[in-house]
Amino acid sequence: xxxxxxxxxxxxxxxxxxxxxxxxxxxxxxxxxxxxxxxxxxxxxxxxxxxxxxxxxxxxxxxxxxxxxxxxxxxxxxxxxxxxxxxxxxxxxxxxxxxxxxxxxxxxxxxxxxxxxxxxxxxxxxxxxxxxxxxxxxxxxxxxxxxxxxxxxxxxxxxxxxxxxxxxxxxxxxxxxxxxxxxxxxxxxxxxxxxxxxxxxxxxxxxxxxxxxxxxxxxxxxxxxxxxxxxxxxxxxxxxxxxxxxxxxxxxxxxxxxxxxxxxxxxxxxxxxxxxxxxxxxxxxxxxxxxxxxxxxxxxxxxxxxxxxxxxxxxxxxxxxxxxxxxxxxxxxxxxxxxxxxxxxxxxxxxxxxxxxxxxxxxxxxxxxxxxxxxxxxxxxxxxxxxxxxxxxxxxxxx
Amino acid sequence: xxxxxxxxxxxxxxxxxxxxxxxxxxxxxxxxxxxxxxxxxxxxxxxxxxxxxxxxxxxxxxxxxxxxxxxxxxxxxxxxxxxxxxxxxxxxxxxx
Numbered sequence: 467x468x469x470x471x472x473x474x475x476x477x478x479x480x481x482x483x484x485x486x487x488x489x490x491x492x493x494x495x496x497x498x499x500x501x502x503x504x505x506x507x508x509x510x511x512x513x514x515x516x517x518x519x520x521x522x523x524x525x526x527x528x529x530x531x532x533x534x535x536x537x538x539x540x541x542x543x544x545x546x547x548x549x550x551x552x553x554x555x556x557x558x559x560x561x562x563x564x565x566x567x568x569x570x571x572x573x574x575x576x577x578x579x580x581x582x583x584x585x586x587x588x589x590x591x592x593x594x595x596x597x598x599x600x601x602x603x604x605x606x607x608x609x610x611x612x613x614x615x616x617x618x619x620x621x622x623x624x625x626x627x628x629x630x631x632x633x634x635x636x637x638x639x640x641x642x643x644x645x646x647x648x649x650x651x652x653x654x655x656x657x658x659x660x661x662x663x664x665x666x667x668x669x670x671x672x673x674x675x676x677x678x679x680x681x682x683x684x685x686x687x688x689x690x691x692x693x694x695x696x697x698x699x700x701x702x703x704x705x706x707x708x709x710x711x712x713x714x715x716x717x718x719x720x721x722x723x724x725x726x727x728x729x730x731x732x733x734x735x736x737x738x739x740x741x742x743x744x745x746x747x748x749x750x751x752x753x754x755x756x757x758x759x760x761x762x763x764x765x766x767x768x769x770x771x772x773x774x775x776x777x778x779x780x781x782x783x784x785x786x787x788x789x790x791x792x793x794x795x796x797x798x799x800x801x802x803x804x805x806x807x808x809x810x811x812x813x814x815x816x817x818x819x820x821x822x823x824x825x826x827x828x829x830x831x832x833x834x835x836x837x838x839x840x841x842x843x844x845x846x847x848x849x850x851x852x853x854x855x856x857x858x859x860x861x862x863x864x865x
Numbered sequence: 866x867x868x869x870x871x872x873x874x875x876x877x878x879x880x881x882x883x884x885x886x887x888x889x890x891x892x893x894x895x896x897x898x899x900x901x902x903x904x905x906x907x908x909x910x911x912x913x914x915x916x917x918x919x920x921x922x923x924x925x926x927x928x929x930x931x932x933x934x935x936x937x938x939x940x941x942x943x944x945x946x947x948x949x950x951x952x953x954x955x956x957x958x959x960x961x
Contacts, residue, residue, distance in 0.1 A: 544958045550931070553868035554884045584869065587882060587935055589920065591958075628957050657959035706920050707954070741920060745958060 475837040476517075476827040478770045479755070480777065480806075481506045482820075483813045487780050495787040497642045503839055505634065505780065510771040510836035512664040519767035519832045528747035530595070530756065530766055531570045533578035538766050540751040541569070541581075542591040551588045555581065586742040591732065593744070593752035595766065599804035600742075601734025604785055608716060610795030613724025620645055621697035621790060625673065626713075628656035630665070630746065630772060631802060632702040632730050634779025635786060637669040639698060640846075642787065647858060648673040649689065650851060651680055651711075659851065667848045669779075676859065677852030680711050688859040694722050698786050702730040705740050719795055726789040727797040728782050732774075735799030744802050746772025753806025755825075762822040764829015771836065774802035781805050866891065871935065872898035875907040879917045879938030884931035891932065893917070894940025913948070915941040923949040 485502025492499045509515075515523040522528035527544035543549060549563040556576065562568040573581065578594040585592030615621075623646040625636035633648070633656070640646040648670055650656050655677070658666045678685050690713075693699055699718075701708060708715060715727055729735040732744015733752065744752065747768050755769040782800050789796050813821045866872075866886035873880050876894025883891075891898045895910025917923070917934045923942045924931045930944050931952070942949040 542958075545955060547955050551884060554882055554933070555869065557867055557869035559868050559885075588884075588933060589955075629959075654954065654957050657957055661959040704920075710918075710954075 475835050476831045477824055477837060478503060478506050478510075478773075479759075479821060479824040479828055480770070480773065480809050480813055483809045483816070484777060484780050487784055491638070491642075491784055491787060495642060495791070497638060497783075497787075500638075500641065501839070502780075503837065504842060506770060506773070506776045507837055507839045508668060508842065509630070509662065509665045511839045512841065513662065515771055515836045517767075517828065517831045517834050517836065519765070519829075522747040522768050523771045523836065528591075528745070528768065529566060529570070530751065530768065531573040533573050533576060533581060533594075535577040535579070537578035538595040538756065539573050539578040539581050540593040540595070540748045540756075541573075541585070542745050542748045544745070548590055551590055554588055555584055555590065589741075589743050591743045591745045591748045593748040593803070595751055595756045595760070597752055599733065599753055599801060599807050600739040601736070601799070601801040601804055603801055603804035603808040604781065605735065605799035605801070606796050607729070607736060607799050608719050608727075608797040610719045610725065611723035612793045613795070614793055615697075615724070622695060623647065623698040623700065624649060624693050624696045625700045627700045627702035627730060628654075629658055629702070630669070630775035631778040631782065632700045632728075633658075633669045634776060635728065635730075635782035636673060636700055637671075638779070638783035639786065640672045644698070646673040647676055647692070647854070649676045649678055652677055653680070655851065667844055668842055671844050671848050672846030673849065674854035674858065675849040675851050676855045678855070678859070685859060686712055690718070692858060693718055693725075696722075696725065697790060698726045698728065700728045700730070700782065700786075704731060704743070705729070705735060715797055719797055723795055724793055725795045726786055727795075728786050729797060729799045730778060730782055731799065731801060733803050734801040739801070744774070746775035746802070749774035749802035750806050752803035754810060755806055758810055759825040759829045762825040762829070764826040767829050767832070769825065769828060774806050777809050778802045778805045870900065872900060872932075873902045874898055874938055874940050875903045876909045877938030877940040878936055879934065879940050879942070880936035881917075881923070881932040881942065882935050884922065884933055885929070886931075887929040889930070889944045891930070892943045892946070893938070895943070896940075909940055913941045913943055914939055917942060918951070922952040924952045925949055
């Protein structure tokens with residue numbers, strides 16, 4: 467297609483749903499008015515993404531491929547180490563793990579259901595187009611004691627999450643006036659800082675930056691002391707990984723009245739789904755968005771850009787703000803795939819014809835650029851990694 | 866041993882999925898692992914009783930073997946009597 471005939475960019479489906487959540491947070495919690503289409507589309511717009519159908523936008527790390535049973539299977543391979551698991555996924559020691567064509571051929575030799583089951587056992591981010599989310603979108607898993615906060619109290623947020631969904635919720639808490647500490651692991655830092663600084667800066671501006679060595683007991687003790695002083699904790703680890711780090715959410719909840727603990731996972735924070743890995747694009751598939759687009763006449767493809775991430779970030783902020791206002795300590799599990807399904811169901815109830823038209827237009831716009839959004843100016847500094855470690859950890863280590 | 870094969874411990878509850886393997890004998894708790902559980906449990910060898918952790922990947926020094934623990938147990942993993950060790954956690958994904 468000649469460059470001057472590029473089709474117009476359609477709207478990102480569910481951006482209007484996102485915008486209504488943000489409007490409600492402005493009304494009820496005093497959040498500055500932020501635009502849903504901007505939060506959902508700023509990464510794609512900044513990055514110059516195009517709509518690419520069965521390949522995810524941007525780096526193209528997620529692919530939708532037909533399986534033997536006719537169902538479509540989604541696989542995200544954005545870590546080289548995950549490719550080492552492909553021989554086990556396909557039961558084939560000889561597969562060329564670096565070649566998407568070989569991978570697609572192997573997918574065709576298996577049923578999607580089996581690949582999803584094995585893939586989840588292996589810890590690969592996988593999904594199929596016709597699955598139903600395994601967990602509730604929002605799950606209050608634990609409740610603890612109540613804490614009444616004095617008028618004018620500035621809440622403290624400890625953000626242990628990475629990538630997009632969790633940090634976006636932390637960004638919204640910062641927008642709401644809270645003190646937000648972004649905590650990164652020395653051995654597993656948030657790689658978005660390096661790989662996509664435009665997006666990183668927008669959603670992490672104004673946060674203090676702590677770098678913690680989780681093998682150092684003194685630092686871990688100081689971090690736990692910090693968490694006991696916090697009003698909100700955001701984490702996006704599988705519960706098992708958190709336990710291996712020595713972070714016991716249940717115990718911290720019991721010890722800390724009023725603590726709001728947001729557990730963001732791909733497919734749920736309890737039971738078997740807690741061990742499954744999910745990332746923005748495959749979670750959108752697992753949440754039924756690709757099926758909805760196909761049913762609306764838009765064919766099989768990814769909807770939006772890692773769509774489960776911004777939707778989840780917004781929902782996590784909404785739930786966190788409500789929980790904080792209630793004063794009751796609670797751990798809230800947020801399932802990215804189920805949040806996509808919830809947003810779709812609510813948007814269909816709101817205006818079925820409109821969301822179907824948007825999904826259809828998105829699916830038919832292969833080759834079109836992502837919609838432009840007005841770039842958000844940075845209004846606060848982005849702290850260098852670990853710049854505030856000493857300030858916060860030393861202060862609390864003495865308590 | 867074909868990648869993707871699930872093996873069960875004869876000595877404890879451990880189950881693994883084979884990620885990568887050569888021709889050696891894969892063991893847990895000091896006893897050979899198999900696709901089926903034997904009728905009679907094998908004794909748990911004291912030298913191989915440190916336990917397995919769910920979701921951890923276990924490797925040998927030469928990188929020929931890699932096993933993913935899909936069900937934890939009291940035994941520990943070995944190949945031909947050589948203990949396997951836990952592989953480091955994967956880095957966080959950068960973007961998708």
